[in-house]
Amino acid sequence: MLQSYLCLAPVIPVVTIDDARASIDLAHALLEAGLPAIEITLRTPQALDAINAIAKALPDAVVAAGTVLHRSQISEVIDAGAKFIVTPGTPVQLAEHLSEAAIPVMPGCATVSEAMTLASLGFEALKFFPAAVSGGAAWLKSVQGPLPTLTFCPTGGIDLASAPSYLSLSNVPCVGGTWITPREALKSGDFAAIGRLAAEASGLRKAA
Numbered sequence: 001m002l003q004s005y006l007c008l009a010p011v012i013p014v015v016t017i018d019d020a021r022a023s024i025d026l027a028h029a030l031l032e033a034g035l036p037a038i039e040i041t042l043r044t045p046q047a048l049d050a051i052n053a054i055a056k057a058l059p060d061a062v063v064a065a066g067t068v069l070h071r072s073q074i075s076e077v078i079d080a081g082a083k084f085i086v087t088p089g090t091p092v093q094l095a096e097h098l099s100e101a102a103i104p105v106m107p108g109c110a111t112v113s114e115a116m117t118l119a120s121l122g123f124e125a126l127k128f129f130p131a132a133v134s135g136g137a138a139w140l141k142s143v144q145g146p147l148p149t150l151t152f153c154p155t156g157g158i159d160l161a162s163a164p165s166y167l168s169l170s171n172v173p174c175v176g177g178t179w180i181t182p183r184e185a186l187k188s189g190d191f192a193a194i195g196r197l198a199a200e201a202s203g204l205r206k207a208a
C-alpha cells in the first residue's frame, strides 16, 4: 500500500500549515496539478485539523502525517484520517511502536545503520532525511548494492532543479519537498501560484 502511494507522483509536497481553513484549497490545487499525496507536518497546532479536513473533503487525496515524533501521535493522526505516517528520524523505541501502527509508515533515516535497523523491523520504504546534506543522490546510489530491497523518498534540500538526479535512481520512487508550497503563498492564499509549482513538479518524470 505504501509503495503504491509513493508511486502516485514524482513529488510529495511537505507542508507546514498555519491555518487549517486553507488546507482544502491547498489540497485541491495540488490534486488538480497531479500531486495527490501530501504530507502535513505536525509542526503546528493546526496540523491535525488540516489532515482531518483534507481526508474528509478530498477522498482522492492521500494525506500523510509528517514529523511524527512521539508514540502518542500515532493514534492521533490515524483518528484524524491520515493515510500514512512519516517521521524525520526514527529512534528504535518509536520504530517498534510504528511497526504496529494500523496504517503504513515511512520512517526517516539518514545512515546505512539506521536503514538496516528499520529494515529489520519490517519497513521497506524509508524517508532519507535530510537528503542533500546527508549524501544526496550519491548516497542513495551507493546503498543500492548493499540494501537492494529498500526504497527511499529523499527529502530535505531538494528542489525542481535537483529532483531529477534523485528520480533517476531505481531505489527512489519519489522525492519530498517544501518548494511547491511556499509559506508566503499559503499565507496569502495564492493557490494559483502553488498550482503552477505543483504542475511543474508533477511534470518531473521517473526514469524508466
Ligand SMILES: O=C[C@H](O)COP(=O)(O)O
Pocket: 014, 041, 155, 156, 157, 158, 176, 177, 178, 179
Ligand atoms: O519538512 C520538510 C523538510 O524539512 C524538507 O524541507 P525542504 O524541502 O525545504 O528542504
Ligand SMILES: CC(=O)C(=O)O
Pocket: 014, 039, 041, 065, 066, 067, 068, 086, 087, 088, 127, 129, 155, 176
Ligand atoms: C522531514 C519530514 O518529512 C518530517 O518531518 O516528517
